[in-house]
Amino acid sequence: MTSLPKQGKSWSELDGEMDAARDGDVDWRRGRVGVYIHYAGDEVLDVAKKAYLKFFSENGLGPRAFPSLARFESDVVAMTLRLLHGGSDARGAMTTGGTESIFLAVKSARDWARVARPAVERPHIVVPQTAHPAFNKAADWLGIEVQRVPVGADFHADADAMAAAIGPRTIMLVGSAPAFPHGVMDPIADIAAVALRHDLWMHVDACVGGFIAPFAKALGEPIGDFDFAVPGVVSMSADLHKYGYAAKGASTVLYRDAAAFKFQAYSFSDWPRGVYATQTLVGTRAGGAIAAAWAVMNFLGEDGYRAITRRLLDTRRAIGAGVEKLGLEIWGRPELSILSYGSAAIDIAQVADRLSTRGWFVGRLVEPPGIHLMLNLTHEPIVEEYLGDLDWAMNEARAGRARKVEQPATY
Structure with missing residues (x-):
C-alpha cells in the first residue's frame, strides 16, 4: 500500500515519474x-491551458469573492443560450460535466412534478434505448423509475413508442442530439410534441451536439431543429469540454425560462454558518474550467x-x-x-x-x-x-x- 512519503520530492523527480507513468497511455x-x-x-489548447492556469486557485462556489468567475459563467451561459435559441427568459448554469447537467435536469423535473403532480409518489421517465446512462444514474439516486424504449431500425428514437409508454406517473421525456452510440439525431420535434400533448417535461441531451450541431446546420447539413427553437423543449444539456473545446470539467444545463430553472437550486440554512445555496450539485468548482470555457469561446x-x-x-x-x-x-x-x-x-x-x-x-x-x-x-x-x-x-x-x-x- 502506498503511503505519503516522509519527505517531499523535488519537481524534477515528480516530473520524470509522471512522464514515465504516462508511457502506457494511448x-x-x-x-x-x-x-x-x-x-x-x-492554438485552442494553449488558450484553454493559459486561461485555466490564470484562475487555477479561484473557486466557482464564491461568486461574491470572485466576480470575475461570475461574469465568465454568465457570459458562457448567455452565449450558449443564444446559440441554442434560448429566449430572453432562458436561464442556465455551468456544471462539471454532462452527467451533472443531466442529473440537475432530472432533479428539476422531479421537483417540478412535486408541484404539478403531487399525487405521483414514484415518478417515471421515458427515454430511448440509446439515451445516455446518466439518466438511469440520476434516476437511481433520485428515486425515479426509467423506462427505456426501443429505437427504430434507423436507430432514431421512436416518438410513437415513447408516447405509448407514458403512464400516470410519467413526468419527463428525453431525446438526444445526437445519441452517443450511433451518432444520429433523435426526432426532437416529434418527441417534444408528445411532451406538450401530455404536459410533460422534455429534456434534450445535447452534451455531444450542443456546440457542433448549430454550426453543422449553418454549413447546410440537413439537421432539424433540436433546441429551444422547438416548442415543448424545457431543458437541455450541452458539454463545453466536448465540441466547445474547453478544458475538462465544463458543461452547461439550460432551461427555457426562469420558472423551470427555479427547480434546480438548493438552499440550506440550519447550521451555524448561515445560508448555503448553490445552483449546481457540487459546491466547489474549478475556477480554471469556467475561465477556460469563456476564453476558448471568445477565441474561436x-x-x-x-x-x-x-x-x-x-x-x-x-x-x-x-x-x-x-x-x-x-x-x-x-x-x-x-x-x-x-x-x-x-x-x-x-x-x-x-x-x-x-x-x-x-x-x-x-x-x-x-x-x-x-x-x-x-x-x-x-x-x-x-x-x-x-x-x-x-x-x-x-x-x-x-x-x-x-x-x-x-x-
Whole structure:
C-alpha cells in the first residue's frame, strides 16, 4: 500500500515519474483514440491551458469573492443560450460535466412534478434505448423509475413508442442530439410534441451536439431543429469540454425560462454558518474550467467553430466512405462527428481486437456489434492510415488470426 512519503520530492523527480507513468497511455495526439479527447488544434489548447492556469486557485462556489468567475459563467451561459435559441427568459448554469447537467435536469423535473403532480409518489421517465446512462444514474439516486424504449431500425428514437409508454406517473421525456452510440439525431420535434400533448417535461441531451450541431446546420447539413427553437423543449444539456473545446470539467444545463430553472437550486440554512445555496450539485468548482470555457469561446467565435466543424464533417465523410468501400456497414445515418460501423459478414469484435494490436484504442458497440468513433481534429491527418489498418485487421480476422485484446470500457 502506498503511503505519503516522509519527505517531499523535488519537481524534477515528480516530473520524470509522471512522464514515465504516462508511457502506457494511448497516443491521442496521433489520433489513436476515438473517445475522451476533443482537440481543436494547439492554438485552442494553449488558450484553454493559459486561461485555466490564470484562475487555477479561484473557486466557482464564491461568486461574491470572485466576480470575475461570475461574469465568465454568465457570459458562457448567455452565449450558449443564444446559440441554442434560448429566449430572453432562458436561464442556465455551468456544471462539471454532462452527467451533472443531466442529473440537475432530472432533479428539476422531479421537483417540478412535486408541484404539478403531487399525487405521483414514484415518478417515471421515458427515454430511448440509446439515451445516455446518466439518466438511469440520476434516476437511481433520485428515486425515479426509467423506462427505456426501443429505437427504430434507423436507430432514431421512436416518438410513437415513447408516447405509448407514458403512464400516470410519467413526468419527463428525453431525446438526444445526437445519441452517443450511433451518432444520429433523435426526432426532437416529434418527441417534444408528445411532451406538450401530455404536459410533460422534455429534456434534450445535447452534451455531444450542443456546440457542433448549430454550426453543422449553418454549413447546410440537413439537421432539424433540436433546441429551444422547438416548442415543448424545457431543458437541455450541452458539454463545453466536448465540441466547445474547453478544458475538462465544463458543461452547461439550460432551461427555457426562469420558472423551470427555479427547480434546480438548493438552499440550506440550519447550521451555524448561515445560508448555503448553490445552483449546481457540487459546491466547489474549478475556477480554471469556467475561465477556460469563456476564453476558448471568445477565441474561436462563430467563424472558428464553423471552420472546425467543416473539417470534422469532412473527416467523418472520408472515414465513412472508406469503411463502406471495405464492405462494412455504417450503422444509421450519422449527422455530426460520431460514426459506428459493423458487418454481418465478418466478426467485428475480432477486427477490433486486431486494430488494438496496432495501437488503436477501439471503442466498441454492443447493439448491433460494431466499432465506434467519436472524431476530433487529431483524426483528420490519419484517415488513410486508419483505413489501411482496418483493411489489414479485416483480412487478419477473416484468416482466423485474431486474438482477444482486453481494453477498458469506452463509455
